[in-house]
Amino acid sequence: MEVHSRDYRDRARRIITETPEVRESVTAATRTFVDNRREAFADLDEAALSGWAKEVKSHALTHLADYLEEAETRLVERGAHVHWAETASDVHRIFERIVEENAVRKVVKAKSMLSEELALNPFLESCGVEVFETDLGEYIIQLLGEPPSHIVGPSIHKSLEDTRVIFHERLGTARDASPEDLAAAARDFLRETFLTADLGVSGGNFLVAETGSIALIENEGNIRLSTSVPRIHVALVGIEKVLPRWADLSTFLQVTAKSATGQPVGCFVSIIQGPGGSAAGEPDGPEELHVILVDNGRTRVLADPEIWEALRCVRCGACLNICPVYRQTGGHAYGYVYSGPLGGILNPGLVGLEETLPLPFASTACGACADVCPVRIPIPELLHVWRRRAVERGLTGSEERTALGLFASAATRSRLFGWAENLAGVLPDWVIRRLPMLREWSDGREPPRATGPTFRELWDEGIE
Amino acid sequence: MSGDARERILGRVREANRDREPVAHPGSLPEAAEPPAPLGETGRTDPVGAFEVRLRAAGGEVVQLANEAAARSWLDEFATGFETVSVCAGVPDALQPVLPAAPPEEAALGVSAAVGAAAQTGSLLLSSREGRRSQLLPPVHLVWVRAEDVRLTLGDALQSCREDLPAVLALHSGPSKSADIGQILITGVHGPGRIIAAIVGG
Ligand code: SF4
Numbered sequence: 287m288e289v290h291s292r293d294y295r296d297r298a299r300r301i302i303t304e305t306p307e308v309r310e311s312v313t314a315a316t317r318t319f320v321d322n323r324r325e326a327f328a329d330l331d332e333a334a335l336s337g338w339a340k341e342v343k344s345h346a347l348t349h350l351a352d353y354l355e356e357a358e359t360r361l362v363e364r365g366a367h368v369h370w371a372e373t374a375s376d377v378h379r380i381f382e383r384i385v386e387e388n389a390v391r392k393v394v395k396a397k398s399m400l401s402e403e404l405a406l407n408p409f410l411e412s413c414g415v416e417v418f419e420t421d422l423g424e425y426i427i428q429l430l431g432e433p434p435s436h437i438v439g440p441s442i443h444k445s446l447e448d449t450r451v452i453f454h455e456r457l458g459t460a461r462d463a464s465p466e467d468l469a470a471a472a473r474d475f476l477r478e479t480f481l482t483a484d485l486g487v488s489g490g491n492f493l494v495a496e497t498g499s500i501a502l503i504e505n506e507g508n509i510r511l512s513t514s515v516p517r518i519h520v521a522l523v524g525i526e527k528v529l530p531r532w533a534d535l536s537t538f539l540q541v542t543a544k545s546a547t548g549q550p551v552g553c554f555v556s557i558i559q560g561p562g563g564s565a566a567g568e569p570d571g572p573e574e575l576h577v578i579l580v581d582n583g584r585t586r587v588l589a590d591p592e593i594w595e596a597l598r599c600v601r602c603g604a605c606l607n608i609c610p611v612y613r614q615t616g617g618h619a620y621g622y623v624y625s626g627p628l629g630g631i632l633n634p635g636l637v638g639l640e641e642t643l644p645l646p647f648a649s650t651a652c653g654a655c656a657d658v659c660p661v662r663i664p665i666p667e668l669l670h671v672w673r674r675r676a677v678e679r680g681l682t683g684s685e686e687r688t689a690l691g692l693f694a695s696a697a698t699r700s701r702l703f704g705w706a707e708n709l710a711g712v713l714p715d716w717v718i719r720r721l722p723m724l725r726e727w728s729d730g731r732e733p734p735r736a737t738g739p740t741f742r743e744l745w746d747e748g749i750e
Numbered sequence: 751m752s753g754d755a756r757e758r759i760l761g762r763v764r765e766a767n768r769d770r771e772p773v774a775h776p777g778s779l780p781e782a783a784e785p786p787a788p789l790g791e792t793g794r795t796d797p798v799g800a801f802e803v804r805l806r807a808a809g810g811e812v813v814q815l816a817n818e819a820a821a822r823s824w825l826d827e828f829a830t831g832f833e834t835v836s837v838c839a840g841v842p843d844a845l846q847p848v849l850p851a852a853p854p855e856e857a858a859l860g861v862s863a864a865v866g867a868a869a870q871t872g873s874l875l876l877s878s879r880e881g882r883r884s885q886l887l888p889p890v891h892l893v894w895v896r897a898e899d900v901r902l903t904l905g906d907a908l909q910s911c912r913e914d915l916p917a918v919l920a921l922h923s924g925p926s927k928s929a930d931i932g933q934i935l936i937t938g939v940h941g942p943g944r945i946i947a948a949i950v951g952g
Contacts, residue, residue, distance in 0.1 A: 335783050341774075348772045422939055473940060510882070511941070569879075
């Protein structure tokens, strides 16, 4: 995927001024996620769970090479093809071969953020292959020609009305169709597509080394169908997705689902060990399973002594949902696959600080993200590392340097006052205008204040 | 090409970790930290009761049937609501509805037999060995499960399958759902919109 993060400020300003309804949709959706998450953890020892999950992931990352080899061995024993890809073009070449050898014409895709990194859809289309996103949210934005704006809810920036308009145009549904009718139209179309597709593409939430299992969590059933109905299944798995033991899986499935949507676990989980069908002596399922283990910048992050912990991320989206800055714009402003606090710590590592510069600054340093992270990634500290490096490398203007000081003091004070946990609302416009980094979003022409109020002071004013 | 990429990636991973203090695996999650299974109707945590509470909360349906005879007569009644059925290979003859068979993509009802269940998450564990299409394509999915196969935790349920894993072990923990259209919850998007767990024995 092309990186447009350098334009963060312009993109953010445009979203806020030209499509104010995006903020409404995103805020409503993320509030629901946050409330459901809070409820899900209410009767749990969250500290014990996240502490355990952190240790397991850190263990896996510090023994990563051995575990990757173990997973590969298990998968090959079960008849899967395991490929290794350093870059997007490696992945493209692997797909090109599979497509050619099997005369693949039609592909169904289950939601995969990694496939967005790899710009897989445009590549497959350039090979003359038809590609259909099957997650309902992904399908909506594919019709609209937009990238996902949230790693869990790709279309949360879209309203019912937006979907009505595009489905009316493309699927011929009534202009005032109910949500049920819209879903039924998409299901009918995609059902036919599942049954006629040659190949299904999925991502992978976890890769269990001990059993070579790829685990996938979802609610719609499109992942189960994409990985079961077509003759070939290709799973794209980032090398950081490893879990050491089969016994680790049950807790990670639960913690991820609870943290993402507040559910005990997704409505469907697929735990895939190998190809199905006659290859496995089973009645149906794909005859071929290809697992592509993808680096695409991950070894660079792993090698970074200050940033490597970002690879513990399980992509639950909780840090996006709680983030007052993410809520103003949704994900498109961030200009790359990962947005919100996660984007601020991961994108500079994956594609370079210069390419993604303003992202680590797109934060109020409130610390709410660290409080909800189920694998205890110290997000504010990692953001600070990137900001420090940006200053050291002379990449920042005076704006950022001023902001940096304000962030530091706001962070310290806001943590002391402990308001971060209660942060749940959309910020009033006047607060945004006065936030150090976000002031530029508005058309206000106020001169910068030498010592602006802290975020906490603004917040207190805002809520009386 | 893939071989070289493999060596280079693994080489970089080893290099990245060379001077890093290895972190120990913390072992099993402390029992006190396990997400609790809900209390059943009796007010205490029995696996079947807790499973029922959890699956119902997710929008699933549950029937408890004392024995195979009770299951049979419940099934005869239940089957009258459907025209056709697609039955997975794992379902015993006695638990197959008397309905005309249809391919999974056309059948009104899919019937399968779970290899286990977990109360903690309200999950039915389904094996690909009985065939996946009947589990996924019909709009209604009836799943038989034996009461003694319902475990309290998901970890226990998964552990009981560990030694002989099928190509896919799937967890079904509710009807297919989506909130992708304007954040409005819709059931039955791609997978079955109704899931009924029929628990036999106890
Ligand atoms: S950084 Fe933490 S909270 Fe954010 S998506 Fe990753 S795991 Fe979830």
